[in-house]
Amino acid sequence: MDINQIKALLFDMDGVLIDSMRYHTKSFLQAFRKYDVKIKEEKIYNLEGKEDIYIIKDILEQKNLENLDSKKIAKERREIFNQIERTKVFDGMPELLKKITKEYELSVVSGSTRRNLNNFVNKFYPNIFDCLVSGDDLSNQKPHPEPFEKCVKGVNIEKDEAIAIENAPLGVESVKNAELACIAVATYVQPQSLKEADIVFENHKELKAYLKNNFL
Incomplete structure (x- = not known):
């Protein structure tokens, strides 16, 4: 994973962007x-x-x-x-991504319905993302590679120019099946269950520090 090549960050929604x-x-x-x-x-x-x-x-x-x-x-x-439902964002994530999106293509890849994805993005992360992929847009769900392959195609980049951020074992598997670099954050599961990711963080504090150091 060469950070200098990266042009796009692909985020899962539940457990990465919102605490739901x-x-x-x-x-x-x-x-x-x-x-x-x-x-x-x-x-x-x-x-x-x-x-x-x-x-x-x-x-x-x-x-x-x-x-x-x-x-x-x-x-x-x-x-x-x-x-x-009393969904909230992870502290500091909207503000951080609002800065990162000035230099990088940001996308959301979620298994949620298009309606729910649009509602949460518009409420918590307005005017930040370039591409949204919902479960309604797919023929195959995670861990199939289609969700992330569709997103890469949507933002018109090469696979080695993207990093996906996930928090679930099936999500990590989907990213790796799509042959993308993967960062995982252990929001709700044990870090060991995310070991197939290239980098695993134990919490959002570590994830935010990494994003700040590498993409701002």
């Missing part, structure tokens, strides 16, 4: 509880990066409960999230 996964996780647990399906928080964190419906289908398949209506559970999960 605790509410996503809680809403999944509550939705599943209605059907007496018990899961641990770590299961949701490890599936982060996929669209809701695929997370739910994966869990139901693992528990041999494919007879349950995954679309209904996904709808109920979203309703619960909307009731309990």
Whole structure:
């Protein structure tokens, strides 16, 4: 990874730009509880990066409960999230990226719906990003390389000119499958689970220091 070649930074949204996964996780647990399906928080964190419906289908398949209506559970999960959500940004990230975007192409690559992605970006990070890739734009979800390959194509750069910033194992896998450099921050999982990344930070303080030192 040659920092001097980098022209673009590609950010995951949940867990990197906004502190939202605790509410996503809680809403999944509550939705599943209605059907007496018990899961641990770590299961949701490890599936982060996929669209809701695929997370739910994966869990139901693992528990041999494919007879349950995954679309209904996904709808109920979203309703619960909307009731309990108190999403906020990670301290200092909007201000930092507002400076970095003057010299670099910045993008968001998320498994969230286009509506949610647009809402959160417009609310917390207006006029910062050049390209937004949502789950609605994709045929294949993380860990498939398509999300990051689509973003690289969207900003018209070469793969060795981009770094992706992720916080979830599936996200890191997607980045590496796309043959991009990867920085990971252990927002909700153990750093060891992100070891495939080129650089792993334990928290956002370390991530912000790296971004300041290398891109300002």
